[in-house]
Amino acid sequence: MPNFLPKSSFARSALIIGLVIGLSQGITLWFFARNAYLPGIREYARLTALQAELVFQSEGDASLSRRLGETTGINAGTPPELRRPESLILSRPVVERFRDEVSELLGEAATVRLEDERQPVLWVTAPSFGDRWLRVPMAFFRDYDRYLLLGWGVTVPLLAVIGGLLIARSLNRPLRRLARVALKVGRGEAVPVLDDSLGPTEIQAVNRAFNRMTSQLQQSQRDRALLLAGVSHDLRTPLTRLRLSAEFLNDEEMSQGIIADIEDMDAILDQFISFIRDGADEQPDYENLNDLIDEVAAKYPGEQLRIRQKDLPRLMLKRLTVKRMLSNLITNALKYGAAPVEIDTALDDNALVLVVRDHGKGVREEDIPLLLQPFSRGEKARTLSGSGLGLAIVKRIVDMHHGEMALDNHPHGGLRVTIRFPLTGQLVQPETLSAGVR
Secondary structure: OOOOOOOOHHHHHHHHHHHHHHHHHHHHHHHHHHHHHHHHHHHHHHHHHHHHHHHHOOOOOHHHHHHHHHHHOOEEEOOOOOEOHHHOOOOHHHHHHHHHHHHHHHOOOOEEEEEOOOOOEEEEEOHHHOOOEEEEEOHHHHHOOHHHHHHHHHHHHHHHHHHHHHHHHHHHHHHHHHHHHHHHHHOOOOOOOOOOOOOOHHHHHHHHHHHHHHHHHHHHHHHHHHHHHHHHHHHHHHHHHHHHHHHOOOOHHHHHHHHHHHHHHHHHHHHHHHHHOOOOOOOOEEEOHHHHHHHHHOOOOHHHEEEEOOOOOOEEEOHHHHHHHHHHHHHHHHHHOOOOEEEEEEEOOOEEEEEEEOOOOOOOHHHHHHHHOOOOOOOOOOOOOOOOOHHHHHHHHHHHOOOEEEEEEOOOOOEEEEEEEEOOOOOOOOOOOOHHHO
16 A cells, blocks of 8 residues: 655644644534534524414414514515525535424424525525515624634644644754764764754754764774874885895795785785875865876776777866776776776766776676775685775775765676766865864
8 A cells, every 4th residue: 555644754743733733623613513503503493483483373472473573583574685505615504404403393394595694694484484484683693703713713723733844843954954964974074063952852862972973983983094004104114124135035036926925015005095095185176087087097008998988077076086096996907807998988867977897707796795895805706915995995085076886797797887976067075084084
């Protein structure tokens, strides 16, 4: 069964408040009609039946009929142009109830018509009256303006719903702000401290708990960054000594092997430093992605790359950071895949699209999500050596520029990396993902 309930708490609050107020108004009108109108209708029905007996029967008391008419205003007369009950809306229940009461007292079916004035007047006839009518002014309606009742029935629920929506809005605004800040925390961005002195006590408690959580997360990120930076920095000195020692070895083959291992370790340390320093100190500027691709591709042999570029608009990019992203993509494709590496750029659905594909064996589908996690690597067929940070660094740079990144296996073999940068038509500043650890 489809769910017809609104999705947002604001709309649900409006629906619930509307239903409660509508039910309350209905019960109030029912109580008001039963205790205010119904007794008056019954009383005037008895007086009408009594006056009909005095006026339209030959043995009726004329003096009593005259005094009753002077007191109640119920007299015989000729009606003007009258409205049928079917054409009424607000007065129809009153007319029909009065007709039923009079018919029961007279013992025959009565006909009732309404003369729609400021104070309603009913005209009553029955078969025993012949062609004559009784004019019955409904004096008890004098104190109850039906238009005033209509205004009350509409205005009160409307004001109540508006008040309820304002209350719901005051609760939803801090929740929406909390959701926006939580998304920033999830991306590793620096977040402002939420004000824990405004709003209901429950919202204040949530803001205080959230501020404590973000503070602890930022401290954890700072500790991790300091640990990685310290380890990376401290390992450089012994690696340099080992390289110098290896160069003086008499065994050329062993010397080259040790130097190659040291170079691999040095590359891993470079990735550690790149992972920690994600471009926080670099200022973005308008750049053309095709130009950056050409600059990075110039460092690789031409036969290893196939570049197909479409005309692209300039974006706000961090130049060196994006070049590091491109270098990681190409290096990862050549190291773990196979040449040639295809690099394609295009525009699609208001986004700039970059696709990098190698011609290797690809990876298992279950390993694809792991490739974007720091220090996680795919199957051994693609993992010769390395830190497992290459694609994780790329993912952080893409997120920094408000982009999206997806991995999949190309139908004809090889891993395909698809990156989309949004074209908003506005100045979109890249965010610093590790600003919280600076």
